[in-house]
Amino acid sequence: MKNITHFNIKKQSGQTLVEFVLLLAGIMIISVSFLSQINGYTAKRWETIANVILDDPDQKLQVR
Secondary structure (H helix, E strand, O other), X not given: OOOOXXXXXXXXXXXXXXXXXXXXXXXXXXXXXXXXXXHHXXXXXXXHHXXXXXXXXOOOOOOO
């Protein structure tokens, strides 16, 4: 008797692309959320520093 083993090899050529797209989407979501938090804080900090430098009660710096 012969022992015949058949391996079912599935085509997985699209799996790499799907994994790459999901990884890229995850990185983009994390990056955008992180930058939106940091940019808001940075703008407020620069505005505070500029107002301290001006130190004139009649003038106020406003970010456009």
